[in-house]
Amino acid sequence: MAFEYAPAPESRSIVDIASSYGLFINGEFVDAKSGTTFKTINPATEEVLADVSEAGAEDVDRAVAAARAAYEGPWGSMSGRDRSKYLFRLARLIQERGRELAVLETLDNGKPIRESRDVDIPLVAAHFFYHAGWADKLEHAGYGANPRSLGVGAQVIPWNFPLLMLAWKVAPALACGNTVVLKPAETTPLTALAFAEICQQADLPPGVVNILTGAGETGRLLVEHPGVDKVAFTGSTDVGKAIQRAVAGTEKSLTLELGGKAANIVFDDAPLDQAIEGIVNGIFFNQGHVCCAGSRLLLQESIADEAMASLKRRLATLRLGDPMDKNTDIGAINSAEQLARITALADAGDAEGAERWSPPCDLPDHGYWFAPTVFTGVTQAHRIAREEIFGPVLSVLTFRTPEEAIEKANNTPYGLSAGVWTEKGSRILWAADRLRAGVVWANTFNKFDPTSPFGGYKESGFGREGGRQGLGAYLKESS
Amino acid sequence: MSDGGYSRQVTTPLASVGLPDAASLRTFLHGLPGVDEVGASGRVAMLGTRSIKNASKAWAIDLAIRMVDLTTLEGMDTPGKVRAMSAKALRPDPMDPTAPSVAAVCVYGDLVSVAREVVGSAVHVAAVATAFPSGRASLEVKLADTRDAVAAGADEIDMVIDRGAFLAGEYARVFDEIVAVKAACGEAHLKVILETGELRTLDNVRRASWLAMIAGADFIKTSTGKISPAATLPVTLVMLEAVRDFRATTDRLVGVKAAGGIRTSKDAIKYLVLVNETVGEEWLTPDLFRFGASALLNDLLLQRQRMATGHYSGPDYVTID
Numbered sequence: 177m178a179f180e181y182a183p184a185p186e187s188r189s190i191v192d193i194a195s196s197y198g199l200f201i202n203g204e205f206v207d208a209k210s211g212t213t214f215k216t217i218n219p220a221t222e223e224v225l226a227d228v229s230e231a232g233a234e235d236v237d238r239a240v241a242a243a244r245a246a247y248e249g250p251w252g253s254m255s256g257r258d259r260s261k262y263l264f265r266l267a268r269l270i271q272e273r274g275r276e277l278a279v280l281e282t283l284d285n286g287k288p289i290r291e292s293r294d295v296d297i298p299l300v301a302a303h304f305f306y307h308a309g310w311a312d313k314l315e316h317a318g319y320g321a322n323p324r325s326l327g328v329g330a331q332v333i334p335w336n337f338p339l340l341m342l343a344w345k346v347a348p349a350l351a352c353g354n355t356v357v358l359k360p361a362e363t364t365p366l367t368a369l370a371f372a373e374i375c376q377q378a379d380l381p382p383g384v385v386n387i388l389t390g391a392g393e394t395g396r397l398l399v400e401h402p403g404v405d406k407v408a409f410t411g412s413t414d415v416g417k418a419i420q421r422a423v424a425g426t427e428k429s430l431t432l433e434l435g436g437k438a439a440n441i442v443f444d445d446a447p448l449d450q451a452i453e454g455i456v457n458g459i460f461f462n463q464g465h466v467c468c469a470g471s472r473l474l475l476q477e478s479i480a481d482e483a484m485a486s487l488k489r490r491l492a493t494l495r496l497g498d499p500m501d502k503n504t505d506i507g508a509i510n511s512a513e514q515l516a517r518i519t520a521l522a523d524a525g526d527a528e529g530a531e532r533w534s535p536p537c538d539l540p541d542h543g544y545w546f547a548p549t550v551f552t553g554v555t556q557a558h559r560i561a562r563e564e565i566f567g568p569v570l571s572v573l574t575f576r577t578p579e580e581a582i583e584k585a586n587n588t589p590y591g592l593s594a595g596v597w598t599e600k601g602s603r604i605l606w607a608a609d610r611l612r613a614g615v616v617w618a619n620t621f622n623k624f625d626p627t628s629p630f631g632g633y634k635e636s637g638f639g640r641e642g643g644r645q646g647l648g649a650y651l652k653e654s655s
Numbered sequence: 656m657s658d659g660g661y662s663r664q665v666t667t668p669l670a671s672v673g674l675p676d677a678a679s680l681r682t683f684l685h686g687l688p689g690v691d692e693v694g695a696s697g698r699v700a701m702l703g704t705r706s707i708k709n710a711s712k713a714w715a716i717d718l719a720i721r722m723v724d725l726t727t728l729e730g731m732d733t734p735g736k737v738r739a740m741s742a743k744a745l746r747p748d749p750m751d752p753t754a755p756s757v758a759a760v761c762v763y764g765d766l767v768s769v770a771r772e773v774v775g776s777a778v779h780v781a782a783v784a785t786a787f788p789s790g791r792a793s794l795e796v797k798l799a800d801t802r803d804a805v806a807a808g809a810d811e812i813d814m815v816i817d818r819g820a821f822l823a824g825e826y827a828r829v830f831d832e833i834v835a836v837k838a839a840c841g842e843a844h845l846k847v848i849l850e851t852g853e854l855r856t857l858d859n860v861r862r863a864s865w866l867a868m869i870a871g872a873d874f875i876k877t878s879t880g881k882i883s884p885a886a887t888l889p890v891t892l893v894m895l896e897a898v899r900d901f902r903a904t905t906d907r908l909v910g911v912k913a914a915g916g917i918r919t920s921k922d923a924i925k926y927l928v929l930v931n932e933t934v935g936e937e938w939l940t941p942d943l944f945r946f947g948a949s950a951l952l953n954d955l956l957l958q959r960q961r962m963a964t965g966h967y968s969g970p971d972y973v974t975i976d
Contacts, residue, residue, distance in 0.1 A: 179715065179931045179939055184706035290704055449896050450694025493932050502706040599689040619691050 181495075184502045186289045190276045193283075193366065196227040199235055199389065200372035202242035203382025209234040214391070216365055219286035220499050220508040220543040228365050231388035233397050236357070239386040240403040243328040243355040246383030251355055252325070256312035263308030263351060265378040270301045273374065277367055281339055282499045284366040286508030286544070287462050289500050296340050299624055303343040303642075306626035307351035310647060314352065317647050320654035325353030326429060327405030329650070332395045332419075333368075334411045335361035335510050336465040336566075341410050342368055344630075344641045346385060352650035354406065355384045359398055361411075362391040363511045396422070404428060408649065410467070413564075413590075413635050431639025431649045433467065433631055435564040436592030438613065439585035440470030440621060443578070444478045446597035447619065452486045455570070458595060458621035460494065460548050463509055464568040467636075468593035470621050472554075472561060473572045474581050480574050484552065491548055492535040506568065509544040518546050518567030525551045525560040530571070556587055564590070578603065582610045591633030595621045614640070677827035684826060684865060690857035690893055699888035705928045712924070713962045717755055719923040720747060720955050722941045723948055724781055724912065726761040728788075728880065734769045737762055739976035741773035748956050749974060751963070757952065758941040759811055763787070764804035771808035781811035781846070785836055788850075788879035790815040794832060801839040811844045812836070813912075813947075815879060816863065818853045826866055833870035846874035846912055851890045852882040860890050864897035868909050876912035880947065885915025888929060895933040911938070914947025920958040923951060 196213065198205040210232030215224045231239070246252075251259070270277065277300070278292040287296070314323050329349045333341035338360055349356045360368035372387045388394055392415070399407045400422050409419050410433040423430050440458045442451050458470025475483050499507035509515040526532055530551040539545040546567055554561050554571040561571050575581040585594055594613040596604050608616040614632045617623060624630070629640035639649045707715055725744045727736060741760050748754035759779035760770045770780045782804035786792035792800075801812055814836050820828045837845050847867035851860050867875050875894055878885035891913045898909045913926055923946060930938050938944050953973040960968050 178936045179927065180711055181705065181707060182709040182711040184708050294704065446688065447691035447694065448688040449893075450691040450698070453694055453698050502704065599691075619694060620697075 181503045183498070185498065185500045186279055186282075186293075186502060188279055188283065188500065191280045191283070193226055193280070197229060197365070197369050197389065199229050199231050199239070200369065200375075200385070200387040201235070201239045202245075202386070203376065203380070205372070208232065209238070214362060216284060216363065218283050218543075219363070219510050220540070222542050225284060225366065228369075228389045231359075231390040231394045231397075235388060236394070236397045236401055239357045239388050240328060240330075240398075240401050242383035243357050243386055244403055246381055247327055247355040249383075250381045251384045252353060254353070256314060256353070259350065259353060260308050260311035262378060262380055263304055263311055263347065266374060266380070267301050267304030267308055269374045269377055270297070270304060273370075274298070274301065277339060277370060279500075280370055281367050282507070284364045285335065285338060286499050286510050288504040288507040289502055290504065291462060291507075296337055299626070300339050300343040303340075303347045303626045307347035311351040314647065314651065317644050317651070319648060319651045322654040323352075323651040324654060326650055326652060327354060328403060329354045329356040329406040329408060330398045330401065330404040331356055331358040331408045332399060332411065333358065333360055335364040336462060336467070338364040339367040339371065342371060344410070345408050348641070348646050349406075349408075349650050350384065352647060354650050357386040357388060357398060357404070359388050359390060359395050362389070365389040399423065406430075406650065408639075409433070416637060429649075431631075431641075432637035433639070433641065434592075434635060434637040435566075435590055436467045436469065436632065436636050437472060437562065437564050437588045437590045438468055438470050438593040438595065439472045439474050439611075440595035441474045441575075441581045441585060441597065441607065442476065442479070442483060443581070443596070443598040443600070443603060444476040445599050446479075447599060448479070448483065448486065450619065451597040452483070452490050454595060454597060454619070454621040455487060456490055456494070459570045460506060460568050461622050463507055463546070465510060465514070465566055466622065467564075468615060468622065468630075469566075470593075470595050471565060471569070471571060472585075473570055474584055475572060475574050476581070477574045477576050484572070487550070488533065488535070491550070494535065494548055496537055496545070496547065497540060506548060509546050509567065512544055514566065515544040515546060518565055518569060521560055521563060521565045521567075522549060522569055525554070525558065525569075525571070528558045528560070530554045530558055530560060556584060562588065578607070582607060586610075586612045589635040592631075592636035593617065680826050680830060680866070681824070684862040687861055687865060690861055692857050692889070695857055695889040695892055699892050699929060702928050702932055703888070703925050707924050707928065713959075715924050715927050716920055716955050716959050716962065718939060719920070719927060719946065720952065720959070721755045721758060722944055723757040723946050723952050723955075724759045724761040724914070725757045725952060726880070726914075726947050726949050728761070728763060728783060732763060732766060734766065736976065737766045737769045738773050741770045741778070743952070743974055743976050744778050745774055747952055748959070750972070751960070754956065754959060758945055761813060761947060764800060764807065764809070767804050767807035767809045779811050780809050781813055782807070782809035783813045783815075783879075785814040785832075787813070787815050788881040790817050791819075794835060797832065798835060798839045801836050805839070805841055805843050809843055811846060812840050813846045813848055813876060815848045815850060816867065818850055821854065821859070821863060821866075830866055830870045833867055833872065837871040844873045845871065846876045846910075847872040848876045848879055848914075850879055850882055851877050851887075852884045857889060857893050860893045861897055864894050865901065868897065868901045872909060874910035874912050874945070876914055876947065878915040878947075880915035883916075886913035886917055886947075888925060891926060892929060892933060895930060895938070898938075899934045908937070908943060910943040910945065912945040912947055917946055917948050918950045919954050923955065
């Protein structure tokens with residue numbers, strides 16, 4: 177008899193989702209002047225979760241004005257030590273409400289509860305704790321004796337790690353003394369709105385954090401608003417380029433964290449079983465909705481057959497299904513639009529002659545799903561080796577020599593992350609020196625830590641988030 | 656009881672895996688892929704979050720009971736103690752005849768006949784041998800120890816490897832000893848204890864696993880229980896990967912026994928999940944996976960009673976022996 181795991185669903189009774197949400201401006205939830213709303217759904221079931229306001233031009237004006245007033249009022253003149261207290265308070269509240277936030281994230285995003293519970297939310301709290309510690313020590317951060325804040329930050333974040341991306345943006349901005357207007361992605365606004373409640377609970381001065389929900393147009397209005405001093409964006413390279421054009425010629429400072437097409441390089445002396453886990457974690461973590469996903473697997477030819485056999489055997493054990501089940505490994509694709517994009521690129525892989533493989537896998541009837549997919553026989557000329565798929569699709573290429581591995585890894589317009597698997601320490605250092613990627617993981621993949629700067633080369637963007645280096649995105653250096 | 660594991664081919668000749676001599680054995684073992692300790696620990700931590708509930712939990716608990724080698728290995732062991740434990744092995748829960756028997760009782764060689772008298776042929780009798788637990792004796796003594804236990808009725812022998820020789824790189828010596836003990840076992844099943852707490856690194860665990868399997872082990876076993884750490888999830892993961900890969904190479908199935916330090920049902924279920932997701936359900940049988948334990952059984956029985964009645968009983972509702 178097989179060891180079937182009985183369903184172990186996390187209870188959703190811990191979250192209380194309102195039927196509709198306003199905008200969070202100046203410490204209060206207010207109705208949008210625009211009067212328009214949109215629905216956010218659970219991508220695993222297509223169930224409507226809530227109506228959410230779409231902020232228009234007037235709403236953006238109000239939010240930016242509130243952020244400006246807070247910056248010129250209490251927040252801008254507050255000591256670092258007092259700002260630190262607020263950040264610690266936010267961090268503790270996030271921890272206390274961790275289970276609720278994890279459930280909410282999974283409902284709105286489709287990611288497995290195991291990931292939102294064990295990865296997303298703990299990292300969110302860790303980012304606030306880490307930056308809380310910096311708030312009164314900025315003169316020791318390497319930006320001169322008296323670094324200054326920038327002012328009002330306009331922050332636009334993606335749907336793949338909704339609350340974590342909020343934390344990456346909001347925590348350093350506040351620690352450095354800025355105020356923010358943040359726009360969450362239109363498909364995943366709920367945890368940002370829960371964070372707005374947490375700001376109220378923490379008695380954060382009104383206007384320090386403002387949350388505007390909406391889609392691309394709201395984001396455009398926000399980053400182009402003349403009242404903002406700083407623009408920070410995480411999302412696609414296309415939108416990033418449009419933002420850079422919009423910001424050009426203004427006084428606004430800009431950081432962009434964009435797409436990626438990371439190479440995960442497995443040398444023939446790799447710890448193979450752990451490398452297989454790293455490959456799986458690299459591309460199937462969060463359904464591959466990860467800008468730094470290891471979407472190009474580079475296998476040394478001498479072990480390619482053995483590694484592919486191991487990888488296929490391992491993929492057959494992945495558990496796809498209800499994201500709320502604690503035993504689910506692969507959840508839902510975040511939206512119909514993203515599913516269409518993944519499907520189109522995978523079809524292009526077929527058309528261009530790559531060989532497609534998926535483990536036997538039943539997809540649920542409702543919601544948006546894509547089976548874990550591996551393409552072998554991929555060359556650098558294939559679209560699936562060049563374009564970011566942002567889904568559970570792995571392209572496998574091979575190499576013969578270390579030099580060839582580096583050449584292929586770097587042969588992309590992106591440069592966000594890379595992975596190196598080898599038992600040889602000198603080869604790790606040799607490869608890390610040559611890889612044109614902001615993050616290089618050695619014998620691991622997709623590991624994040626608030627103390628470690630994250631960001632890209634080339635079309636993957638510029639600026640760093642996390643660590644001492646990340647503070648530079650929100651500080652003016654003093655002499 | 657099934658004896659599926661017993662009728663399988665015993666020794667893999669070195670030549671079949673391309674190993675004609677000691678130097679090649681060394682080259683082979685050092686050519687195995689390395690094990691990244693951080694990665695292995697991360698993998699078992701993730702599998703440790705599997706949530707096993709309801710019917711699957713009840714099924715897992717019964718399976719775990721059937722996999723227990725109920726063990727006493729103390730200087731103070733007496734025939735009385737061994738008789739009591741053997742009776743419990745046959746019928747673990749006196750109040751509930753549906754509770755299955757355990758896989759085996761595991762005792763020192765001089766108490767094998769006592770155990771055998773009680774359990775008859777219903778439960779295996781395993782004897783530790785080869786100068787257990789240190790293995791510090793001459794080969795002659797180890798072989799005599801083994802023959803004595805088999806003659807007394809043991810149908811499973813739990814031998815220890817010479818860790819000193821292994822750590823000194825004398826792989827051929829360890830290999831030859833296992834081959835000799837295997838021959839001395841005759842029909843008895845051979846479990847080879849690696850004592851992973853003394854091998855220390857997971858690279859060594861993988862090498863020792865292959866060494867033991869090539870030399871003819873029917874089971875590879877983590878620990879004596881006399882050294883801390885005893886069984887751990889990362890060590891068991893590496894051993895399971897080794898039996899999986901050995902099967903792919905030789906088509907022979909080798910069992911794994913996690914021994915020492917596993918005390919709760921929750922822990923046992925983590926091991927079963929590890930087996931399920933590393934080597935698959937084929938290994939989810941007492942013929943191919945065992946727990947070496949003493950206290951574990953009572954916790955499994957308490958959990959079993961709770962699943963049946965809906966409430967916890969308590970330590971007075973399971974027997975001590």
